[in-house]
Amino acid sequence: MRIGELAERTGVSRRLLRYYEEQGLIIASRALNGYREYKESHVDVVLQIKGLLDAGLPTRIIQQLLPCLDKPQTIYVPDVTSEMITTLQREQARLSERIEFLTRNRDAIADYLDTVLSVKAANAESRATS
Amino acid sequence: MRIGELAERTGVSRRLLRYYEEQGLIIASRALNGYREYKESHVDVVLQIKGLLDAGLPTRIIQQLLPCLDKPQTIYVPDVTSEMITTLQREQARLSERIEFLTRNRDAIADYLDTVLSVKAANAESRATS
DNA sequence: CTTGACCTTCACATCAATGTGAGTGTTTAA
DNA sequence: TTAAACACTCACATTGATGTGAAGGTCAAG
Structure with missing residues (x-):
């Protein structure tokens, strides 16, 4: 899905989605035309980020936490x-x-x-x- | 007590104590020379403010909450x-x-x-x- | 009486999270 | 094929919580 749909489904503005990417919180692949392409799973990730930010955690901490908050508990x-x-x-x-x-x-x-x-x-x- | 002592006892910088006052979160009386004068009870209030801010609440909400969080539950x-x-x-x-x-x-x-x-x-x- | 440690106000700086808009390219649908 | 809707980047603006420093007043101790 593209950024507009993700924005709509998460309630997070396009601007912020790009910002999260810039901060290394999410990684979007790119289509041939340069458009960001998101997967279904990004919806949850974005909601998680939103929640953590809303809870007062700064992006640099969230960046460290995210890999540990995976649902299928990636034993990474x-x-x-x-x-x-x-x-x-x-x-x-x-x-x-x-x-x-x-x-x-x-x-x-x-x-x-x-x-x-x-x-x-x-x-x-x-x-x-x- | 004066601002320096309060800062030391709460771990909140002088600058921020003045900021809290500016935001209407605390009210300090003034000595003849213009120095702020704090009471013992201000220590707890400041810690409470610090905690709420740290919890991600903005000052304008804290300002509304504070009167309701009084210890001797002032039935105000x-x-x-x-x-x-x-x-x-x-x-x-x-x-x-x-x-x-x-x-x-x-x-x-x-x-x-x-x-x-x-x-x-x-x-x-x-x-x-x- | 001077020095140092306080205090005052004022103002500019910074950082993170956002908004907003310009200028430009792409896709979609009439 | 053109208009609307969407995407891109870049960049400047803003807001809230802070830091920092300047210019100056107060007070206690030597």
Whole structure:
């Protein structure tokens, strides 16, 4: 498929798809006329990239993570440097921290909303009965 | 306390502390000489801001969230607009999505690391017994 | 009273993620 | 065959979170 369709199906602009390629996140083959050609699997990859970016990870980290997030768990072990492993472990820890933090905050918001909404309900009730 | 100490205690640069203030995230009182004066409680607030920013939220959203994340759950209900409630609900949903996404990815990394490390161990073993 | 370590504001710089548009070629369909 | 829709590259603009430095005020210690 070409860039327009991929953009449409992923909700990621053409511009950004080219940018991801420039950043080494995706590799598109080229048709004879120079147009980028994407495979079906690129849809998921792009969504993954989108999610990771949205989660605050920079492209250079995503670039390192992507090969490890393959669905058919490519046991691409041969040349994993220990430096790479360290990076992954560090990033994993960072993800965990982020998850914890987000969870705490989401729960705090939930609590707040509960409080506010129940008070509002009570007020509505008292107005109704007055 | 003054800006230098707060910066040191939070790990957030002076520059950023001023930026947070400019963005309406924190309010510092001023001493007679114009120096910013922070209270003990600002340490936590700054850490919270740091965490939320690090989690990828923009300052204008953080500004809306902060009053709801108070520790002594200030039941600051009176003038919550329903628009505000909508924002909170939307942001809560976004946080949940983000949490799910990050969790999936972290787990994928964990799986990968497990695989890689166990293979590495096996290799080391076979080398030892050869 | 001077020096050094603070603080102030202001402004320009940078980096990553995006938008936007110009200028040009390609494909599609009327 | 021409117009519309799409593709390409290149490049400049913008936004948000930061860094950095200049020019200057304040304060404590020698």
